Amino acid sequence: MKLSQRLAAISQQINQHYQDIWDCCCDHGLLGADLVKRNSADCVHFVDSVPQICLQLEQQLQRYLPYSSSSLTAPWQVHCQDVAQLKLSENDNQLVIIAGVGGELCIQLLKGILVHNHTVDFELIICPVHYQYELRQFLLSNRFGLIDEQLIEENQRYYEILHLSTTANSPISQIGDAMxxxxxxxxxxxxxxxxxxxxxxxxxxxxxxxxxxxxxxxxxxxxxx
Missing domain, CATH: 4.10.860 (DNA Excision Repair, Uvrb; Chain A)
Incomplete structure (x- = not known):
């Protein structure tokens, strides 16, 4: 399936190779599947807490993006778990993506990720549905700096896409700046x-x-x- 304008804009933010990409709250997995096909990471991790979504997604991935069981590293993995409990790899080049959920939920998920990964540096691409101002305040006060930001319109709805890193030095504006x-x-x-x-x-x-x-x-x- 073709990516929506929002997902395509997120995909375009990813212009380097990562060791791991974590597509959180992945739903149908369209974005993560696109990243697998683009070879954007050694492994793309699909993460969702709904068992039925994870089961259907794994079946679809096995059908359309199969890989040999003899491969040393799998190009994708499906994880049925709470994103707030996510434990990132200690490897460099980790990218976490959270898109399509509300800003309040984004804050809850990030609080958990930061607690469980307080020694790990990682990049974050986040695209909340609403509650953007409060989310930006949280990000500003919790290790993150700005890499890029973008404002897009899709089906008469507006989305802010923020690309961040725990090591970036550019501050995050509370209402956006570069976008x-x-x-x-x-x-x-x-x-x-x-x-x-x-x-x-x-x-x-x-x-x-x-x-x-x-x-x-x-x-x-x-x-x-």
Whole structure:
């Protein structure tokens, strides 16, 4: 099956060879299968906590991406487990991918991964469905630095793709920096939609994200006035 625009954008972020790639919450495994076919890693690990998903995925992989049992290293493995309990290899060149789940769940999963791998450096590609501001705050305060970020639109929904590393020195912006191109209508639409969301939120205290996004909007208006 052809990759969606979102998954294709994530795949394009992967332009080097890794020893291990961990495709977490992998669902149908389309992204991981693409990475196996591209020989992007010595081993692509498919990780999901739903037994039925893992069983069906393993059957599909054995059918379409078979490998000899005599191989010294398998090009893929399926792991039925909680991503928060993931134990990465001590090898260099580890990439963890978490995509297609909410930002709150991303934070819970990453808390577990960091606890179980506190001595391991790794790269992370993350693409949350929502709760991006709070997720960025968590990432900023937990070892991660920015490699790249991208904003894409797919089926009238917007996705922030962050490529990070525990060894990168560039700080993570709380609302994004490199991903914005406000000359593009879809970027303006996403910014306006995000501001409207925070303005609708209940409570006596203004959400700190609102002022940050409004400042970005005001700067863009001034730059184009």
């Amino acid at each position: 914005w191109d406000l000359s593009k209508p879809e970027h303006k639409a996403y910014l306006n939609k995000t501001i409207a969301h925070y303005r609708r939120m209940d409570g006596k205290m203004t959400h700190p994200a609102l002022r940050a996004y409004e400042t970005l909007q005001e700067k863009n208006l001034l730059d184009n006035s």
